[in-house]
Amino acid sequence: MTLATAPPRDRAPSPAPRRRRAGARTFVGVGTVAVVGYLVLVPLAYLVWGALSDERGITFAGFRRAYADSQLGGVVGDTALYVAGSTLVAVACGTLMAYAHVRTDAPFRRLFFLSSIIPLALPSVAYVPAWIFLASPDIGLLNRMSDAVLGVTPFNVYGVGGMMFVQGIHSTPLVFLLMSAAFRSTDASLEESAQTCGLGRAVILRRITLPLVRPALAAATLIVAVQSLESFEVPAMLGLHDGVYVLISKIYFLMQQYPIDYQATGALSLGLLAVATVGVVLSRRISRGAAQTVTGKAFRPRRIRLGRMRGAVGALTLAYFAVAVLAPVAILVYASLLKTYRTPSLSTAGFTLDNFSAVLSSGTTLTAVRNSTVLGLGAAVVVMALSAFTGWIVVRSRSRAATAVDALAFTPLVIPGLVLGLGLAFVYLRSPIPVYGTLWILLIAYVTRFLPYGVRYANTAMQQVSAELEDSAVVFGASWWTTMRRILLPLARPGLIAGGLYIVVVSFRELSSSILLYSPGTEVIGVRVFEQYQEGSLTSVAAMGVLLCAFLGVLVTALVAVAGRLGVDLD
Incomplete structure (x- = not known):
């Protein structure tokens, strides 16, 4: 044993x-x-x-100088208009593009991808000058073409209107990417049921589709608004030309003066920081609700057939690609080949590589x-x-x-x-x-x-x-x-x-x-x-x-x- x-x-x-x-x-x-x-x-x-401080200690003199400025009301108004307008352009274009790309049988689907990637790859310091070549009152190609055909020059890229458009178009790809993800992750059974009951596409879009993606839409709106608020290149290149200031360019302008009033610039910066903070906090809170649109069941929504509208959607897609991508890139390459800029023509006379050299x-x-x-x-x-x-x-x-x-x-x-x-x-x-x-x-x-x-x-x-x-x-x-x-x-x-x-x-x-x-x-x-x-x-x-x-x-x-x-x- x-x-x-x-x-x-x-x-x-x-x-x-x-x-x-x-x-x-x-x-x-x-x-x-x-x-x-x-x-x-x-x-x-x-x-x-x-x-808040100077050599004498704590003081609010910088805040008084910054916020008692008689021009500040106009600066704040232009800032609000610029942020609201550029956000509206970006959200409207990006959301419609995402819906057409994900939920419909729209043609030229490859262009949606290119329209979202190329503007993201183009730095603002290069994208903004391209629009100066296109829509400047003096040298803009679009104004020259319009003047030759209609006798008017309606486009002006400078000022608040031009800033809203350029910043909005440059921010559209971000909204497109965010909303494409939201449309893909949302169960389309409710929309298909509504279509079976005879509701029109416009009613379905307004009453069902947009409410389903409302958290993502609100988050994208706030993100783009905060980005517009802190963007420097567009206000500096297109606003200062006509003496239009927003908060970010006003701070830059004060920093270029001598002697520099650090208290006043700091006070304005804290105001801008506070507004941006509110936007980001709201964005993060609203985006938490985005997951509520995702179901636990597998689904593969049927693409909506556009029918006779397919040609119109295709034309709008081509027009957007031409405006947001093709025209800026082409005019940038063209201008780079000239010693002195001139209106584009079929002639290649004067082309040179001197700028590159x-x-x-x-x-x-x-x-x-x-x-x-x-x-x-x-x-x-x-x-x-x-x-x-x-x-x-x-x-x-x-x-x-x-x-x-x-x-x-x-x-x-x-x-x-x-x-x-x-x-x-x-x-x-x-x-x-x-x-x-x-x-x-x-x-x-x-x-x-x-x-x-x-x-x-x-x-x-x-x-x-x-x-x-x-x-x-x-x-x-x-x-x-x-x-x-x-x-x-x-x-x-x-x-x-x-x-x-x-x-x-x-x-x-x-x-x-x-x-x-x-x-x-x-x-x-x-x-x-x-x-x-x-x-x-x-x-x-x-x-x-x-x-x-x-x-x-x-x-x-x-x-x-x-x-x-x-x-x-x-x-």
């Missing part, structure tokens, strides 16, 4: 490894929160302090391209590294503090770029850290401004990785850092790289925060294009716009190829 021996008990992990794992997690967590908090809260604190041989322009490349790649690396750890805290942490970290990381969405630049100027003009006037301050601005986008990509990537994999690694004795480095980050790599690519692209388009922080030798490509515009070199602006789009295409293609060699499929 043999005695059975009890199986050996598993040893509990020793306190030392457990403390090391907890110590690593704590160190990374606290460090991430500290860095995010510094990037986001310190500029805002300095902005508030700069608006001048741009490519300009030391300032090459420096701007180099700076933008360094800042774009640097911001992408820093933002995605910081976002990876922030995403881990938000997705994996069971602490209530995770919600606060998530909100803190998304706070820069509320801060207009020009206001962020002013806040950083307040910080580093008074700080012993010698970064003002260098590329470092621009890198800090880019990292802060694009952090919300990186966190969104990182959160999505982290959520797709099951926590069971990390738990299994811990059971086998892997440390937290080993688990993060060997399991979580490699599996989340496609999302992180995709976020980095997006940040590289938007970095090249950035102007609003850079315009207040650059100095000679630290210009970026957006600033360089804006300087050329202010000097009146429109054909050089066109050439730089064409080269910028081409350079971005090559850069993104190269980065995607590198990602492919690393085994990352970004599709």
